[in-house]
Amino acid sequence: MSMSMRAEEIEALAADYQYLYGKRIVVTVGFTASFYFWGGHTPQKRAALADCMEAFEKLYGQHLSWGCEPESWVTLKIKKMPRFQDYMKTLDEDDAVAWYAASGTDDEAANEYSISILTERGWMNGEMSSLRFQLPRKLVFDPAHQQEISTLLHFCQARLDTFHGRAGFGVVLPEQLTEWEPEELDVATRYFTLYAGDDTDQTQAPNGIKSVDYLTFIGDVLCERIGGRIAFEAYCRRHGVAPMRNGNGYIIRAGDLPELAPVADRLPETYVRFNAALRPLRNGNYGSMGSGSIKGELRFDRCTSDLWIRRFDAPNIWPPASFIGLGRSAPGVKPARKLELKSGDTCTRYGRYRDPDDDADDEDARCVVLQEGDLAPYRLKLGPHGEFLGRESVAWELHGEL
Numbered sequence: 001m002s003m004s005m006r007a008e009e010i011e012a013l014a015a016d017y018q019y020l021y022g023k024r025i026v027v028t029v030g031f032t033a034s035f036y037f038w039g040g041h042t043p044q045k046r047a048a049l050a051d052c053m054e055a056f057e058k059l060y061g062q063h064l065s066w067g068c069e070p071e072s073w074v075t076l077k078i079k080k081m082p083r084f085q086d087y088m089k090t091l092d093e094d095d096a097v098a099w100y101a102a103s104g105t106d107d108e109a110a111n112e113y114s115i116s117i118l119t120e121r122g123w124m125n126g127e128m129s130s131l132r133f134q135l136p137r138k139l140v141f142d143p144a145h146q147q148e149i150s151t152l153l154h155f156c157q158a159r160l161d162t163f164h165g166r167a168g169f170g171v172v173l174p175e176q177l178t179e180w181e182p183e184e185l186d187v188a189t190r191y192f193t194l195y196a197g198d199d200t201d202q203t204q205a206p207n208g209i210k211s212v213d214y215l216t217f218i219g220d221v222l223c224e225r226i227g228g229r230i231a232f233e234a235y236c237r238r239h240g241v242a243p244m245r246n247g248n249g250y251i252i253r254a255g256d257l258p259e260l261a262p263v264a265d266r267l268p269e270t271y272v273r274f275n276a277a278l279r280p281l282r283n284g285n286y287g288s289m290g291s292g293s294i295k296g297e298l299r300f301d302r303c304t305s306d307l308w309i310r311r312f313d314a315p316n317i318w319p320p321a322s323f324i325g326l327g328r329s330a331p332g333v334k335p336a337r338k339l340e341l342k343s344g345d346t347c348t349r350y351g352r353y354r355d356p357d358d359d360a361d362d363e364d365a366r367c368v369v370l371q372e373g374d375l376a377p378y379r380l381k382l383g384p385h386g387e388f389l390g391r392e393s394v395a396w397e398l399h400g401e402l
Contacts, residue, residue, distance in 0.1 A: 007141035010260060017187050017194070017260075019180070024109045027183045031258065032134040032170035033153060034198055035217065036205035037160040038386025040119025040129025041093045048159045049097065049117060049131065053084045055155055056115050056133055059148055063113040067101035068175065075107045093122035097129075100175060110172045112136040118202065125384040128163065128205040131156060132198065134172055140258060157217045158247025163205065163386065164222050164281075168214030168258040170195035181290045181299040188300075189319035192261040192311060193271060197289025197300055206386075207283040207366060211309055212274045214258035218281065219249035224391045225281055225377040227344065235375060239277035252278070267315055275312035280377040282309070284352055284367035285330065298323055302363075306330040310402070313350075313371060329363070332400020339398040347374040353396035355379060367399060 010029075019027035039045040057064070067081040068074070078101060088097060097119040104111035112135070119129035139145040153167055169191075171184045177199060188196040195213050208225070209216065223232035236243050236252070243250035254270045261268045286309055290300030300308070303326050311318035320326060332352050341353055347370040355366040357379075368377055378391040 006257060006259075007138065010137065013260065013262075016190060019183050019187075024106060026108070026110055026174060026180050027187060028110045028172050029169050029187075029194065029260070030110075030112060030134045030137050030172040031140050031149070031168070032132070032172065032195065032198060033156070033165070033167035033215075034130060034132045034201060035156050035160050035162045035165040036128050036130050036202065037162050038120075038128060039161075040097060041122040041124075041385070045119075045129070045160070046088050046091075046097065048161075049119075050085050050088065051159055052131055052156045053099075053115070053117075055152055059152060060113055060135065063103040064101045064115075065103055065105065066107060067099070070098050073098075096121050102175065108174050108176070110174055112172075114175075120385070126206055126382075128202060128386070130202045130205070131160065134170070137169060153215065154246050154251070157249060157251065161219065161248050162217050163219045164209050165217035166195065166209070166211070166213035166215060167217075168195055168254075169193065169260055170198055173199075178291055182297045185290065185298055185300050185304065188308060190263055192263055192265075192267060192318070193259050194261075196308065197305065200287075200289050204283055204286050206382075207285075208281050208368075209278060210283055210286055212252070212254070212271055212278055212312065214254050216252045216254075216274065216278065217249060218243070218252065218278070221380065221382075221386065221388045222281055223250075224380055224388065226375065227378065227391075235280075236277045239273050241274055241277040263319060267312060272312050276371070276374070279313075279370065280368065280375050282369060284369040285363075285365060287364070301328050302330050303327050310369065313369075330400070332402055335398045335401055341370070341376045341396045341398070343376050343378045343393040343396075345376050347376060348372055349398065350402045351398050352400040352402065354399040355394055356397050357394070362399070365399075368396065369402070 017029050064078050066075055066078055069076050097117050099117040102111045102114035115133040117131050120127040173180050184196055201210055223229050226232040226235050243252050254274055286305055288302045289305040293299050307318050341347055350371045352367050352369050358366040376396055379394045381389040381392050383389055
């Protein structure tokens with residue numbers, strides 16, 4: 001399939017993934033990228049953020065027309081917003097960098113361009129920082145823009161020393177997105193490779209990746225869950241995956257261009273392989289990608305979020321045949337007998353494995369989902385702001401068979 005045909009086919013599907021409220025587009029598909037990193041309270045990382053913002057604005061700043069005033073979050077025309085670099089000078093390490101700027105004339109629409117930043121504060125423990133941006137989907141099919149997008153992604157990953165991140169086609173919503181979560185769930189049931197629930201990822205980012213994407217970014221520290229860089233590279237090769245070195249981490253690329261992969265088709269083989277290679281790095285107890293239902297409308301909850309996250313594990317996991325009768329908790333059948341799986345050993349039973357040393361209740365406990373043949377990961381020992389202190393062996397306990 002040629003590049004132009006693929007672009008045309010995706011545009012031809014717009015009526016299926018684009019939602020209007022009056023004349024306003026409120027849900028659509030765009031090219032989205034997210035980077036999760038530690039130390040957003042430090043001068044070094046804030047300098048890196050300034051460099052990333054400058055790189056983004058150099059390419060796409062002319063399209064940004066409004067933003068959220070950092071203190072009040074009131075929307076302002078972009079010319080009334082402070083310069084990002086000047087704004088950061090007003091903050092101390094216990095302040096969070098909070099920034100949002102977008103294109104368009106309507107802050108209640110799903111606009112084509114946006115960039116947002118939210119960092120941890122110095123007094124926080126175990127919290128991560130994020131940089132996100134989105135671009136029109138058409139740009140990734142334009143040869144004139146492909147290289148500049150790639151360069152920007154490589155630069156942000158390396159400059160921020162990214163713990164992990166992703167980029168690809170994602171659901172694009174207005175800045176105040178809660179109202180449109182039911183529509184996000186609806187469109188996510190129709191495309192395997194459309195990334196959903198990005199807004200909730202930051203709180204869970206310390207626990208590993210949520211899902212593979214067209215581009216998946218893996219930092220060296222996260223590789224320690226497999227046993228370090230050499231072990232990670234070998235594990236990827238075992239699954240036919242070739243990670244590309246960039247900065248203090250890797251980029252794993254699923255093909256030349258991002259896809260949508262309608263659920264009427266088979267699971268995309270490349271994503272299945274990448275998912276298998278990175279499953280030991282995956283967060284096995286993510287929680288919910290949506291907020292609570294007010295009037296009974298369907299939104300992502302713990303159960304459907306878990307099904308979506310596991311969609312590349314096997315056929316017929318996602319979308320569910322029916323939402324009727326689904327529980328609200330993450331699926332899993334209590335095992336008939338205790339089964340332990342030590343770090344570095346090979347899994348023999350598909351299931352959700354709990355870290356026995358995590359004293360949180362079952363709904364929030366640290367878990368990993370593994371299939372037969374997967375390597376049981378190590379636990380990362382990190383300081384308050386992600387400082388790598390070592391890796392520890394875990395005797396994972398089978399918590400729920402899948």
